[in-house]
Amino acid sequence: MTTKERAAQRLADGTPAEGEGQQKVTNLWADAWRRLLRNRAAVLGGVIVILIIVAAVFAGQIAPYDYAAGDSADNYAVPLWICKVMPGNMEAYATISDEFTLGADYLGRDLLSRVIYGARVSLPVGFAGALISLLIGLIYGCISGYYGGRVDNIMMRIVDIMYAFPTMLLIILLMAFFKTTFSGEPVPGTAAYTFGQINDAVDGLLGLEGGGMLFIFMGIGITAWMGTARLARGQILSLKRKEFIEASHMIGSGDMRIISRHILPNIMGPILINVTLAIPGFINTEVFLSFIGLGVDPPTPSWGSMISEGARGIRSYPNQVLVPALALALTMFAFNFLGDGLRDALDPRMKGTS
Amino acid sequence: MGRYIVRRLLNMIPTLLFISLVTFGLAKAIPGGPFDREKPLPAEIVANLNRYYGLDQPNWKQYTDYMGLTRNPSGEYAGVFQFNFGPTFSSRSRTVNDIFKDHLPVSMQLGGGALVIALIIGIPLGIIAALKQNSGWDYLSMGIAIFGVSVPTVVLAPLFIVIFALGLHWFPVAGWGSIDKMVMPSFALGLGYSAIIARLTRASMLQVVREDYIRTARAKGLRDRVVIIRHALKNAFIPVATVLGPMFAAVLTGTLVVETFFAIPGLGRYYITSITNRDVPVIIGTTLLYAFFLVVANLLVDITYGFLDPRIKFD
Numbered sequence A: 001m002t003t004k005e006r007a008a009q010r011l012a013d014g015t016p017a018e019g020e021g022q023q024k025v026t027n028l029w030a031d032a033w034r035r036l037l038r039n040r041a042a043v044l045g046g047v048i049v050i051l052i053i054v055a056a057v058f059a060g061q062i063a064p065y066d067y068a069a070g071d072s073a074d075n076y077a078v079p080l081w082i083c084k085v086m087p088g089n090m091e092a093y094a095t096i097s098d099e100f101t102l103g104a105d106y107l108g109r110d111l112l113s114r115v116i117y118g119a120r121v122s123l124p125v126g127f128a129g130a131l132i133s134l135l136i137g138l139i140y141g142c143i144s145g146y147y148g149g150r151v152d153n154i155m156m157r158i159v160d161i162m163y164a165f166p167t168m169l170l171i172i173l174l175m176a177f178f179k180t181t182f183s184g185e186p187v188p189g190t191a192a193y194t195f196g197q198i199n200d201a202v203d204g205l206l207g208l209e210g211g212g213m214l215f216i217f218m219g220i221g222i223t224a225w226m227g228t229a230r231l232a233r234g235q236i237l238s239l240k241r242k243e244f245i246e247a248s249h250m251i252g253s254g255d256m257r258i259i260s261r262h263i264l265p266n267i268m269g270p271i272l273i274n275v276t277l278a279i280p281g282f283i284n285t286e287v288f289l290s291f292i293g294l295g296v297d298p299p300t301p302s303w304g305s306m307i308s309e310g311a312r313g314i315r316s317y318p319n320q321v322l323v324p325a326l327a328l329a330l331t332m333f334a335f336n337f338l339g340d341g342l343r344d345a346l347d348p349r350m351k352g353t354s
Numbered sequence B: 001m002g003r004y005i006v007r008r009l010l011n012m013i014p015t016l017l018f019i020s021l022v023t024f025g026l027a028k029a030i031p032g033g034p035f036d037r038e039k040p041l042p043a044e045i046v047a048n049l050n051r052y053y054g055l056d057q058p059n060w061k062q063y064t065d066y067m068g069l070t071r072n073p074s075g076e077y078a079g080v081f082q083f084n085f086g087p088t089f090s091s092r093s094r095t096v097n098d099i100f101k102d103h104l105p106v107s108m109q110l111g112g113g114a115l116v117i118a119l120i121i122g123i124p125l126g127i128i129a130a131l132k133q134n135s136g137w138d139y140l141s142m143g144i145a146i147f148g149v150s151v152p153t154v155v156l157a158p159l160f161i162v163i164f165a166l167g168l169h170w171f172p173v174a175g176w177g178s179i180d181k182m183v184m185p186s187f188a189l190g191l192g193y194s195a196i197i198a199r200l201t202r203a204s205m206l207q208v209v210r211e212d213y214i215r216t217a218r219a220k221g222l223r224d225r226v227v228i229i230r231h232a233l234k235n236a237f238i239p240v241a242t243v244l245g246p247m248f249a250a251v252l253t254g255t256l257v258v259e260t261f262f263a264i265p266g267l268g269r270y271y272i273t274s275i276t277n278r279d280v281p282v283i284i285g286t287t288l289l290y291a292f293f294l295v296v297a298n299l300l301v302d303i304t305y306g307f308l309d310p311r312i313k314f315d
Helices: A003-013 A028-038 A040-057 A080-085 A111-147 A149-164 A167-181 A191-205 A213-222 A226-239 A243-250 A255-291 A303-312 A318-346 B002-029 B043-052 B059-067 B096-131 B136-150 B153-167 B179-208 B212-219 B224-261 B267-276 B280-308
Strands: B091-095
Touching: A028 A040, A028 A318, A040 A111, A040 A318, A111 A149, A111 A213, A111 A226, A111 A255, A111 A303, A111 A318, A149 A226, A149 B002, A149 B280, A167 A213, A167 A255, A167 B002, A167 B224, A167 B267, A167 B280, A191 A213, A213 A255, A226 A255, A243 A255, A255 A303, A255 A318, A255 B153, A255 B224, A303 A318, A303 B153, A303 B224, A318 B136, A318 B153, B002 B059, B002 B280, B091 B096, B096 B136, B096 B179, B096 B224, B096 B267, B096 B280, B136 B179, B153 B179, B153 B224, B179 B224, B212 B224, B224 B267, B224 B280, B267 B280
Parallel strands: none
Antiparallel strands: none
């Protein structure tokens, strides 16, 4: 870097030259981190998220039973304490068995183990959704906002059209398409076969034996990037006429350099906030898909499919639907607290807004 | 204003055409046909059925026939452009229009009920929180709001059933058709949206009460209630109005979960069945209908902007 460039850089970043600033140099991220730690709700949310991650990673060690195998003798088994708590006097008909802390489902599979393994589905979906929406949205929005003009017009028109899609219906249709096209035994060499291979690899990576996670990622990814793209574009439009960008242009920086060094660091805050706050939504989408039978393939447990299985016996065995439902609610709480805290920390001006 | 609306309406046509094309493509790409049965039908019968429904035509022709852009095999223009959403493969005597007529009002009532609940809970909650910022009321309202955002419909619905139907026997477990059956589904669907509205109302209210014109109104000696209702609320409502359109569309598609839990004969549940049955006309019809609601809702929002805030000009 030449001296001139370094000077422009300092101008752009607002960092003082050597020996110039006497006060302690603080940067945005360290500041934000301190504010985040001071927010008790956010810390609680973060701790819960970490606990759920740990549960997901070490599901094999934590879960007392296998998630797929059940004994028909244990069908609908209910521990005594649940009988006492739940309405409907289950003692009259339930198989009482304290072998299972939270009871067993209609195939005699331990609910606790299935809920723990279910985190291996929900968490990756949340993070993958966020990552895809971040990557596609950011790149798309940067190109559109930075180059402007006709490119911007066309690209934003496409986003508008995507926005007009009833998202839920599109995802359902996409999942139906993925599920039928890539299931079964495709012939080696075809696209379906390749996708199947990638999917198996993804499932293996997540510690699941089957499940079809790749297709859920794809379904959510296709419908998740538009918000980020719009936000990134808007941010860039307001930034690109600023003096420090002009200055960078003047000393001859290329587009890539300006985007990566000067624009991205300045727009990352709001975008990260946005993406974090979207995580519960992605988790919810997967739960919904599994609920209607278009999410993960059985016997892989998803909280959504557990809720749908449990809902069938809701009159007699309410614990079967409540266990996964409460696990889901806890996860959503944690991510919402964390996301809210992150927003307050990264952009104190936005505190308390939606 | 008039020209703006006309231009927006014209813009809808390519958007909806594109959506119909993508939906048709996806629906057709799903392997299997509408007449696949556990026990296969004789080939001649399938061929006859295919001819009857025009499924022996090339795909592009089926699409243009369905949209009403070309003459269908019976020599008529009968398609979406003529407000004819085609036959349904699952019933000979009914058309997709009939299905809409039967099931859409149910989903609409459910969605409408949910939206009303979202508004009557969300707006007062947001106003109270904003007017008593950083007080116990504020924290309580925002606590309720974060609960609403975090607990999705899939969780609320069974929770309500277990507590209010099985435990307390206040409401029937499932079904549709009377007011008492509407309560739980509407709450299960609307509570999450009330949280969004509460937070939005609070944020925009906080911004508005600091504006100069509010100070002017107070300086004029207007009563507090008049200032809040006439001057602050109207302006604070603008951001809320902008989410109502997309929210209504989301509520409509969101009715799907609630419909399944409470056994409500809405359009959402029918849509899922139609995918399993490869009932392509129902799939495209429903998607187009909801997409239409979505774009119209967005347009209405943009128009209400102009009424609520005279500073916004259309070009």
